[in-house]
Structure formats: C-alpha cells, structure tokens
Amino acid sequence: MERIIEDVREDLSRRIAVAARRLADLTLAEDPAYAALLGRAELCERIHHDLDQAVEGLVRRSRGLPLDLADARAAGTLRAEQGLPLASLLRTYRRGGRLLWQTLTEAVAAHDPAALPRLLPSATALWDVLDEMTDAVAESYRLTEAPRADRDRERRAALLDVLLDGGAATGGPAASDAAAQLGLPERGRFAVVVVAGTGAAEGGEAAGRTAAPRVLWRIRADGESGLVDLGHRPLESVRELLAPLGVRAGVSPVVGTPAELAGARRLAALALSTVAASGGPRTALLDEGLPAALVAAQGELAARLRQVVLGPVLALPAEDRRTLLTTLGTWLVCQGSTTYAAQRLYCHRNTVSNRLRRLEQLTGRSLADPRHVVELALAHAAVVQRAAADPATPPCAPTPAGTARRSPRPRG
Template sequence: MERIIGEIREDLDRRLAVAAERLADRSPAEDPACAVYVALLGRASLRERVHHLLRQDVDGLLRTARGLPPELGEARADGELRARQGLPLDSLLRVHRLCGRLLWQVLTEAVAAHDRAALPRLLPGAPALWDVVDRMADATAEAYRRAAAVRGDRERELRGALLDSLFDGGGPEGASAESARRLGLPERGRFAVVVLDSGDGARAAPAGGAPRVLWRIRADGETGLVELGGLPLASVTELLEPLGLRAGVSPVVETPGELAGARRLALLALRAAPGAGGPHTALLDERLPAALVAAEPELAARLREVVLGPVLALAPEDRGVLLTTLGTWLTCRGSTTFAAERLYCHRNTVSNRLRRLEALTGRSLADPAHVVELALAHTAVTQRPAPSTPPPAGPPSPASRTSRTPGGTARRSPRPRA
C-alpha cells in the first residue's frame, strides 16, 4: 500500500483537491449533513476541512502500513473546535464517513490511471483504510463530547446566574432587562414564578410543554420562571397538577424587573398551599387569606394563641375533633348539614361541637367578624400544626372566659345555621 501510494502521490493530491471541491459543492438535497455544516461554518470551511481530512486519512493509511498508529491529535482538536462552534456531532461524523468513501474512490481512480494491473494490490488496503477512518471519527467524537459537556456545564451555570439575578432583584439599573435578553425573554410580556416544595426536588420539574418554564434549583425550593405568552395563569396548574407537585404560583407580572417580587409571592403561595390531602398547586390570588397569615409568622402565632388557645390546650383527640369540625364547616360555607355529610355524623353532633368551640373561644359563629378571626386562626394552625401534647396548664386565656356584652350580661351564641 505504501509503495502504491508513493507511486501516485502527486496525482493523488491533485485528485483529492478536486474531490474536496466536489463534495463541498453538493446541494442540500444531496446531503443534508453537509448542508448543516455549510450553513453554520460556510462552504469554504467545509471544502478546507474535507481536503484536510482526506490528506489525514492518507497519512494514517501510510502510518498503518509501517506498523504505526494513525496520528489523532488533529482529529481531537477538530472535535473540540466544532463542539464550541455548535456544529452537530452527526454532521461532523457524516463528513468523516463521506471522506472515507471519497478517498477509496479517488485511490482506485488514481491507481487505475497509473497502472490498472495494480488494482488488485490495492484491495488488501480497504480494511486498513476504514480502520483509520473509524479511529479518526472516534477520536473526534470523544473530544467533541467532552467539549460539549464542558460547554453545557458553563451554559447551565450562566443560565442559573441570570435566573438568580431576576429572582433576587437588586443590582444595577437595567440588569434585569439584560438578564432577560440573554435568556431570550422579551422586555415586556406575561410572566409568573412558580416555586416547588423542597420535598419534591427529587421528582424533578417538568420539561418542555406549554407554557415555557426556565427552572432553577435553589436552597428554598426549585423555582421556575414561566413565560406565559397568551396562555392563562391556570395553564401552570395544568402543567404541574398531573405530576403531583406541591407548588406556589405568583400572580402575572409584565416586566423582568417584577420577577423578584413575584418570586416572593410564589413562596407565600407555597406556604399557603394546604399540606393535607395530597399535593396541591396554589395560585396566590386564590389563597390570599392564607398567604396573609403565612406572611406574618409572629402575628400568626399570636392569632393562634388568642383565638384558639383554649382549643389547642385540649387533649389531642378533642382538639383534633373541634379543629376538623371548624375547618369542614368553613369549607362548607357555614352549612351544618353539608359539614355533617362530610364528617359522616349527625347534624346535631356538628352543632354541639361548634357550640363547644364557641364556648371555649368566646366567639360566635353568627358574628361575621368572629368568623373571620376563627377562619384566619384555623389557617394559622393548619400552616403550623399544634404539638402532639397539650401545653402545661396555666392561667385561663382571656379568650376562654365567657364573653360579656357592654351591659354585663353573658352573650349567648346562636346555633349555627345550615
């Protein structure tokens, strides 16, 4: 093989240059892989690369004939370069295979033109040629994948930093708009933020679909920037609910500069999402009272103590019965009948429990102001469950004493209505 190539080397080099021109000039319909190469890097770059690959393959073939391995340094360097340039690996490997075929064709043509009788001597070199082509392609692919992995890590880090700048806010003027631009987001649009419960992190956030969501893993939960476009905010719920993720969703905002505030509201919505009864996606605007309680933990603790302190001081079983009955009655919009159906008990049982709760708290379920207090206090309890054992006995809470009217007479709470 080395002797044959030596005899035709000058003619072979000329033919390789012509073959490189011919391959680079192929139309997109003839070879889509080459068309991608041309579209990204230009026809001149493809022509130069093909010519260089053909000569590398010839040199590899000559080294193999001498018992030496082909030189792979340039193949690795090319793989790294094309990965940085964003050329698809399939197109790169397709060019390698095309060059292998083209080289064999040119070799046979050159040998036939020099001495047709020498063609049989060329045949044993076919396996060696394809071994060189495969080794060149493998070295290129390995280097490409390593470089692509590094590039991917850097792009993920950059995207994470850009998302953090939007979620955290602050920074110099115009920083949010610049971060949004680099993430491919419009200056104005319809955006929202969704925060997943940290306990759901192992399940991974959904990818793809509509609306578009850019996810970022943070210490306080996985956070997503939602580009709604023309979709309603409810589309976020439709995206998450089938996956069983507990999540909080902010209201819609119009500019990237509002996303930091939206994230804070999404965190509040997550804290306001009901924990019992399985996973739930909470839109902030649908959970505003609960979010209000979640936003002020100190006041929420005081609300629990002042309004429901006597109930929380009961034995766990009694406490659970009264709190469950109150929560069900509130869910049923004050209907004792519907609450009894949900609790699988008689209507009179529900009424008796509610009267006991009124006596303990000094608040009437017939008074809208008192109902608001009880509802918010109940929310505060569900957001932070009461301890499993009652606190030590102490002085009676003012709320546990019988409520008095201005005239000094005891106030009798009316029976809750169905």
C-alpha cells in the same frame, strides 16, 4: 494497500477534491449550524484536508505506524470553541468516511478493475482509521466543551439570580439586560414557581417538550425555582406541567416585566406555604389561596391570631381539639353547609351542628357573623400552617384553598 493507493494517487487526489466540494455543499444545505459558522470555501478546504489525512492514515496503518491525530484533536477543540454542535461535527466525519471509501473504490476501478478484490480487505483498516480520527475529534471537543458548559451554566444561574432575587450586584446586569441575555422578551407574561424539594427541574424539562410553557430552572440548596415564560398560555398550564411530577409547588400571579419577577418569587414562596400541610402532592396558585397566604406572610400575627381566636380550643385535650378543628376546617371547605360537612366527616348533621355550637361557645364567636367567620377561617389557617411546620402538632383538616363565595352560616 500502500501500493494500490500509490498507483491511483493522482486520480484519487482529483476525485477527493470533487468529493470534498460535494460534501461541503450537502452539509451547508442540510445543517444550519455549519451554514451559520463557515463559508463554502473554508468548509470545502477543511473536508479536503480531513479526507487526505484519512488516506495518509491508511498508508501509515499499512506500514504498522501509529496515526497522527493532532489535526483531528485540533479540529475538535476549534469547533467546540466556535459552538458548533458535536452532532453536526460527527455527522460530517461519518459522511466523509463513506464518501472516501466510495471515491477510493471508483479510483481503483478506473485504474485497474482487477485490483478491486485486493482492495476489499482494506475496508476494515479504513474504518478503523476513521473511527480513531472521529474518536479523537469527539474527545477533544468534549474536553474543550466541559469547562465552557460549566461557565455557561454559572452565567445562566447568575442571570436568573438577578431576576429572581432582585437587585443586580455591583457591576452586574440590570433585570432587563439579564432577561435579554436569557432570551426573554422585555414585556410579556411571566410567572415564578417555587418547589418544595428537588427533581422538578429535570422532570419539568422532560414534561415540557410539547406545548408546555418554557421554564428556566434555578437549583439551589434551599430548593428549586422556575422562571416561567407563559407567552399566551394560561397560568393553569404551570399546574399541568408539574402535576405528573408529584411535587408540592407554589405559583405566583402573572407579571408583565422582568423587573417584577423578584416580587413574583416571594409570592410563589407564600403560595407554596399554603399547601405545605395538605399532605399530598399539589401545585397552588397564589390567587386561589390568598387568605392562607396572608397568614403565612405574617408569622408573628398568625401566632397571635391562633391564640386569641382559637386559644380555648387549642387548650382542650388532644382528641377534642382535633375533632373541633377538623369539623371547623371541613365546614369551611363545604362553604358553611352542615349537611355536606357531615357527609365528608361520616357523621350525622346534628353532630356537626353540636360541635360547631361548642366551638362558638369556646371562642365567643358566631358562625352567623361574617366577621367572626373570617377570624375563625384565618385562625384555622394559622393552626394548619403551624401543624405543617411542627410534626408534633396534632393534625386537623386543611384550610380551604380560597375564600367562600358567600358568607357561610350553619344551615341544613
């Protein structure tokens, strides 16, 4: 092999120079990452050097000497520091290898066609050399990229903390600056989602590869939060994004500026608390459960509300308590219809009416009085939320997601 290369060395050098220019032009035309990073002359010089290194590596291999991979490792480090995607770098190396073999065979064929059969066994050696060079480039790239990627993740997390927690740290960026560094517009349509548990970040990114909104996830020990850039999409698109993931989540209302995101996160956490007792995976939009969110926001008043409004019911034996609370919750969900409530509870409507009358007697509140209905609905929400927080509390029917469209009253 060494003898063949030496025989065509001068012609091979000229052909490699031409091949390097061709590959540089092809790379710049097809790869925007390279085009944004390097000019034609610099890229052509780098490719020419790498091709020459591969030829020298083939000569060293034929002599039984190890390859000199210092240049390849230096190239991997440099491109990682410059931010060139590894896929772009490796693609150019693979193309260069194919082009080098073509150039070498053309040079040998032009000099001595009869020598071509002696060249073919060297193909394996050449690909081994190219593989070692490519592996050295990739390894060096990854070793350089790993700490840089860690720094980028830490920086991204810190910027999200500024937006989701509010109040920039001393010397840190303001909300508008943090948003700009994350690629978010100064004004737009944003929301925040808070998830119970973990796993939504990976699943949400996978589910959001099509027309779903962009979500910037922040994973912490206390759970996951997502900053949603809605654009022109409806808020309901967040629910559609999370639905396949089987998680419980709360979603804030839409806000218009990055400075409002910290408040939106608090509202999203309240929305999550309204679905904690539902028993099944679900995403709750805050505006669909404002009464329950109001109860969740005022823990001390919620405890007082439970005791003042439903104290006599809570004092009943467990089975009676569960029956009355379940009937009340179902009746509220059915917007005051005893008929629909009976269908859901699998009992006669007169049974529902009798239970509701007993509840009225115990609480001193009339289901025909809208003010009393509001008190009972909020107190029931407080009971449901306490049951979610304390598994020992007997279960009851969930609080309705929103306020009734009319003042409910017992009716047939």
